[in-house]
Amino acid sequence: MTVRTRFAPSPTGRLHAGNARVAVFNWAFARHHRGTFILRVEDTDVERNVENSLETILEDLRWLGTLWDEGPEVGGGFGPYRQSERKRGYGEAAGRLVEAGLAYPCYCGVEGAGEPGFRYPGTCRTLTLDERARREREGTRPVTRFNVPDGEIVVRDEVYGTVSFPPAEFGDFVIVRADGRPTYNFAVVVDDIAMRITHVIRGVGHLSNTPRQAVLFDALDAPRPVFAHLPMVLGADRRKLSKREGASSLVLLREAGYPASAVMNYLSLLGWSAPDGKEILTPVELVREVGLERIGASNTVYDPDKLRWVSGRHIAGMPLAELARAVAPFVDPARVPVGRYDLTRAVDVIRGRMTTFAEINDHLSLFLVDRGPELGRLQAALRNDAGAGAVLRAVAGELAALPEWEPRAIGGAIRAAGKEAGARGPALFHPVRRAVTGRKSGPDLGQVLGVYGRDETLERISAALPDGLAQD
Numbered sequence: 388m389t390v391r392t393r394f395a396p397s398p399t400g401r402l403h404a405g406n407a408r409v410a411v412f413n414w415a416f417a418r419h420h421r422g423t424f425i426l427r428v429e430d431t432d433v434e435r436n437v438e439n440s441l442e443t444i445l446e447d448l449r450w451l452g453t454l455w456d457e458g459p460e461v462g463g464g465f466g467p468y469r470q471s472e473r474k475r476g477y478g479e480a481a482g483r484l485v486e487a488g489l490a491y492p493c494y495c496g497v498e499g500a501g502e503p504g505f506r507y508p509g510t511c512r513t514l515t516l517d518e519r520a521r522r523e524r525e526g527t528r529p530v531t532r533f534n535v536p537d538g539e540i541v542v543r544d545e546v547y548g549t550v551s552f553p554p555a556e557f558g559d560f561v562i563v564r565a566d567g568r569p570t571y572n573f574a575v576v577v578d579d580i581a582m583r584i585t586h587v588i589r590g591v592g593h594l595s596n597t598p599r600q601a602v603l604f605d606a607l608d609a610p611r612p613v614f615a616h617l618p619m620v621l622g623a624d625r626r627k628l629s630k631r632e633g634a635s636s637l638v639l640l641r642e643a644g645y646p647a648s649a650v651m652n653y654l655s656l657l658g659w660s661a662p663d664g665k666e667i668l669t670p671v672e673l674v675r676e677v678g679l680e681r682i683g684a685s686n687t688v689y690d691p692d693k694l695r696w697v698s699g700r701h702i703a704g705m706p707l708a709e710l711a712r713a714v715a716p717f718v719d720p721a722r723v724p725v726g727r728y729d730l731t732r733a734v735d736v737i738r739g740r741m742t743t744f745a746e747i748n749d750h751l752s753l754f755l756v757d758r759g760p761e762l763g764r765l766q767a768a769l770r771n772d773a774g775a776g777a778v779l780r781a782v783a784g785e786l787a788a789l790p791e792w793e794p795r796a797i798g799g800a801i802r803a804a805g806k807e808a809g810a811r812g813p814a815l816f817h818p819v820r821r822a823v824t825g826r827k828s829g830p831d832l833g834q835v836l837g838v839y840g841r842d843e844t845l846e847r848i849s850a851a852l853p854d855g856l857a858q859d
């Protein structure tokens with residue numbers, strides 16, 4: 388059996404952690420089984436559709452890396468399936484059910500859809516063909532109701548176990564509205580059958596829809612898929628996250644400079660854990676480890692601090708060239724004059740401290756700065772500190788003679804200069820750091836100077852000395 392999964396967003400807004408997590412599971416699970424991942428847009432509820440929502444969902448999924456494998460061809464690639472383009476299939480399926488006596492037209496004029504507690508008493512279930520014909524002549528447009536079988540409905544869920552729904556919970560529900568549009572549960576089932584979906588993985592909010600869908604699979608003579616419902620994602624306030632989607636909206640995470648791989652990793656941990664408890668997983672590792680067995684049924688909490696931690700680990704593990712490319716668009720030239728330096732080297736110096744790409748400016752501005760106003764103060768300080776002047780001259784001498792401009796060698800040269808000048812520790816490194824960066828602290832000095840380059844380092848030391856380097 389080829390595994391086929393689907394992500395079925397309704398275009399009612401942007402993706403947030405709760406629904407993006409559903410995409411991640413379906414994608415990873417399909418990849419794990421070398422199966423097929425399908426994207427299906429559930430846009431039949433026209434009133435709820437939000438303009439541009441679909442575009443943003445596609446953009447977010449592409450960024451996240453959960454690419455779908457199938458769909459109508461558009462521009463050399465695949466578009467998503469859209470329910471609004473599949474109306475015929477729903478009508479045909481409903482017709483088959485009516486013919487088989489498993490569904491019937493209802494002229495009562497009450498749809499009852501979505502009204503809690505409403506249970507249709509079955510008035511039209513037993514209408515004769517003549518009575519139906521008379522109603523049609525009167526011009527009443529019927530809805531189509533499903534003839535729900537008697538008895539309780541038992542659903543098997545991979546996460547929540549065997550769940551029974553008492554018969555009293557269901558009246559004969561509407562599958563096609565009077566205007567011909569399918570209802571949500573019906574469209575889902577017709578599509579899941581047509582798309583040969585083997586595993587339905589979605590949020591636990593849909594568990595209550597599952598019995599209706601299960602009996603529709605049965606009536607349409609299709610095997611029920613495996614159902615696996617993912618636990619609810621709560622915000623720190625313990626309220627359902629989707630209600631305040633802004634907090635975890637994918638676009639905000641992207642703009643804040645979280646790597647997509649880290650977001651995917653973090654989302655996978657919302658309700659699931661790897662067999663060995665490992666929490667940092669690349670997409671490849673996630674695909675290898677993912678499974679339905681380790682999904683938990685209890686609510687999970689979206690924790691921005693944990694996301695930051697995961698993100699920091701992903702950044703630390705990225706190949707340097709890739710990281711440099713990823714941070715480049717985040718560099719703010721007004722804060723960091725990075726254009727003059729080698730960004731890759733600069734990033735290497737601070738990568739261990741970064742948790743998002745956007746932090747590049749905070750970290751780089753710690754050492755990659757125009758000293759401007761600092762300079763006068765620095766010169767004054769050095770004038771009063773003869774020792775510092777001697778240190779800087781010795782350091783400049785060693786650095787000028789250094790065969791290769793490389794962090795370890797730079798550190799060694801500074802220490803060698805310290806021996807000449809009789810200074811070590813802070814008395815040695817502090818004046819050099821101040822002279823070059825204007826700052827009192829920052830990353831490893833050898834690395835910092837590695838970024839500035841030899842010429843600029845020597846120029847800066849010279850500029851900091853009241854009489855320059857020349858005066859020796």
Ligand code: GLU
Nearest residue numbers: 395396397429575589593
């Ligand atoms: N369209 C539904 C939603 O956005 C998902 C339906 C399903 O996965 O079965 O919540």
